[in-house]
Amino acid sequence: MRVIKAKHINKFINQVLLKINCDKFTAYSVSKSLTDASLRGIDSHGIRLLEHYLNSFINGRKNRKPKFKFNRNFPAFISMDADHASGITAGMKAINYASKYAKKYGICGISVFNSSHPGALSTITLEAIKHDLICIGVANADNLILSPGGKKSYFGTNPISIVAPREKKSPFCLDMATSSIPWNKLLILKKNNELLEDGIAADAKGNNTNDPNKAKTLISIGSYKGYVLASAIEMLCSIMTGMPFGKNIDKMFDAPINKKRKLAQFYILLRVDNVITKRQFINNLKKIIDYRSRLGLSCVVGAQVLLLPENADEIELLAKLCRDIGLDYLVVKPYSQHLSSETTRYEMIDYRDYSFLEEKLEMLSTSKFRVIYRSNTMKKLSEPKQEYEKCYSTPFVWSYIMADGSVYGCSAYLLDDRFNYGNINSNTFEEIWTGSLREESYRYIANKLDISDCRRNCRMDECNKYLSNIIDNKVQHVNFI
Secondary structure (H helix, E strand, C coil): CCCCCHHHHHHHHHHHHHHCCCCHHHHHHHHHHHHHHHHCCCHHHCHHHHHHHHHHHHCCCCCCCCCCEEEEEECCEEEEECCCCCHHHHHHHHHHHHHHHHHHHCEEEEEEEEECCCCCCHHHHCHHHHCCEEEEEEECCCCCEECCCCCCECCCCCCEEEEEEECCEEEEEEEECCECCCHHHHHHHHHCCCCCCCCCEECCCCCEECCCCCCCEECECCCHHHHHHHHHHHHHHHHHHCCCCHHHCCCCCCCCCCCCCCEEEEEEEEECCCHHHHHHHHHHHHHHHHHHHHHCCCCCCEEEEEECCCCHHHHHHHHHHHHHHCCCEEEEEECCCCCCCCCCCCCCCCHHHHCHHHHHHHCCCCCCCEEEECHHHHHHCCCCCCCCCCCCCCCCCCCEECCCCEEECCHHHCCCHHHEEEECCCCCHHHHHCCHHHHHHHHHHHHCCCCCCCCCCCCCHHHHHHHHHHHCCCCCCCCCC
C-alpha cells in the first residue's frame, strides 16, 4: 500500500482548487479542512468530499471568489454575509474577523448567512485557538433528524463544536452532530455494506433500521433532548439570519448542484488571558536589566516578537513595556512558513493588514530604545515569487551551527545531509568550510535544488537578487573594494 504524506495531499487539493480559479483563502481553508478532518479520523467530512466540493464550485453552488460583507450590529456582535462561499471558508473568515473584537471586549458573537456546508465544524472553531480564545460554534444542516414519535424528519443534524486552549497541551475540542451519527458517516457505511447499530437510523415509516440502504432519517442523540438541541441551533442560525430552516433547507446531495443552499453558522468567542505567563515574562525581563545594571555590564539587551493575528493588538503595549523596563530594542518579525513545518495555520497571514503598526511603533523609539519593525520582510510575503531560478547564496554566505556541533548551509534544510558540511567537534571551521562536504553541497544546490517551495522572505533573498542580476548581466559588477 502506498502511503502519501498529509502535506502532499493538502498541497494537491490546494492546487486543484486554485486551478479552478478559487481564490487563495478559499483554496487554503478548504484543503486544510478536508486534510485535517481525515487526519483526525473524521473521514465522513474529509478528503472524500473533494469531488462534491469541486462540482459545487464549478457548477455555481459555491462562490469561488466570495466578497464577504460585515456589519457590526453592536460593539461585540457582528453579522456576516458570506456571499455563498464554502461554509469552511466563511467560518474561518468569521472567526479571524471576530477575534479582534473578542480580544478587545472579552467576548464577541458573529452570525454567518448565505453560506454552505461547513465540513467538520471543529476545523473552523479551532481557528480560535490561534488567537488564544474559547469558541462555541453551531451550524444548521439538512433536515434529517427524525421527530421523536414521528415518521418524518424536520430539523437538521445541526452540529455543535466547542474548543478551548490549554497551556502546553492540545486544545480541548468537542465536535458532534445532534444526530447519532452524521449523514455522511451513514453514506460511508452504505458504501462499505456495513450494518448500522440500533438507535442510529429509521426507515420511511419511522421504524429503527440496521440497513443503511433503507435509512431515510437519523435518530437524535438522547431522543427528544438531541432534537430540542437541534431546534435551538436552528434558532441561532436560521431564525437570527433569515435563512431557510427545517424542511426548507435544500439537501446537500439531492438539491441541484447549481442551487445556492443558504446555510448559516453562529459563533461565540471568549477571551482567555494567561496572566501568570505574561507576568512571569515581564518579571524575567526586569531581572535581566537589573542584573546588567548591578554588575555594570555593557552588553545590549533586546527582545524579538513574532507578529501574529492573536497578538497584533498587544504589540504596541509590549513595545512600551520593553522601553520602560530598560531594554535596548524590540524587533517585530513576520511569520515565515517553514518547508518542514507540520502546521499551516499561519501561512495565509496578510501583513498588509498590520501596516498601521509601523508608524505607531516608530513613535515609541527613543535615543536609548529602538523598535525595529521588519516591514520589508513582511512586504515580500505579498509579492510575487522570486524571479531567480537558483539559490546563488548558499553555501557562500550563510551557515548554521547546531547544538551538537553540526554545520548546515541553510535553515530550511536543517538535519538534511545534503546541506551538512561537517561538525566543529571533529574539525576546525576552516576545514569544514573548505572541505568536500561543502563542495558536494554546492554542486547539488547549483544543479539540482528546486527553490520553488523556498520561503519568499528567505534571509538570502536580497543576496540572490543581487547575484542573479550580476550572473544574468543585468547590472555591472560592483567593485566592493
